[in-house]
């Protein structure tokens with residue numbers, strides 16, 4: 001069994017639904033999921049075997065959803081060094097927004113990398129123009145991401 005921390009940023013619920021579907025699948029596979037809604041910087045700085053999965057939509061002009069914006073700001077301000085942390089990112093967006101496409105997911109990815117964390121696999125970007133069922137895209141991506149996790153973090157995936 002492996003442990004995953006989940007952070008879900010959402011405005012209208014699509015990213016939250018994706019996160020719930022992915023969490024259900026990880027639970028079904030026997031893994032443990034812990035949702036981090038507050039105290040993100042403190043929890044991530046603690047030594048842990050948990051792998052972080054950030055699932056977030058983008059709002060405004062490349063902005064973070066309100067429900068994760070202050071946690072993100074605190075993480076950036078406290079800037080804990082996170083070399084023990086491995087993470088993945090599922091970014092929901094809409095490519096018709098042009099340069100701000102999936103901006104919130106990209107911002108989380110860049111901040112975590114700046115803090116010394118290591119991303120597992122590639123960031124998944126789900127375009128609302130291409131699918132009405134983002135959870136299907138995420139669930140199709142998950143096995144490959146878990147394989148990458150097993151290759152990159154064998155001690156953490158079992």
Ligand SMILES: Cc1cc2nc3c(=O)[nH]c(=O)nc-3n(C[C@H](O)[C@H](O)[C@H](O)COP(=O)(O)O)c2cc1C
Pocket residue numbers: 009010011012013014015016056057058059060061062063065092093094095097100101102103128
């Ligand atoms: C007001 C508004 C602003 C948005 N701004 C962006 C944006 O800048 N970049 C982007 O990629 N998607 C943008 N989107 C698209 C959403 O990220 C996308 O529809 C996503 O699936 C919504 O997920 P949610 O229901 O979890 O919030 C925007 C959507 C709305 C309604």
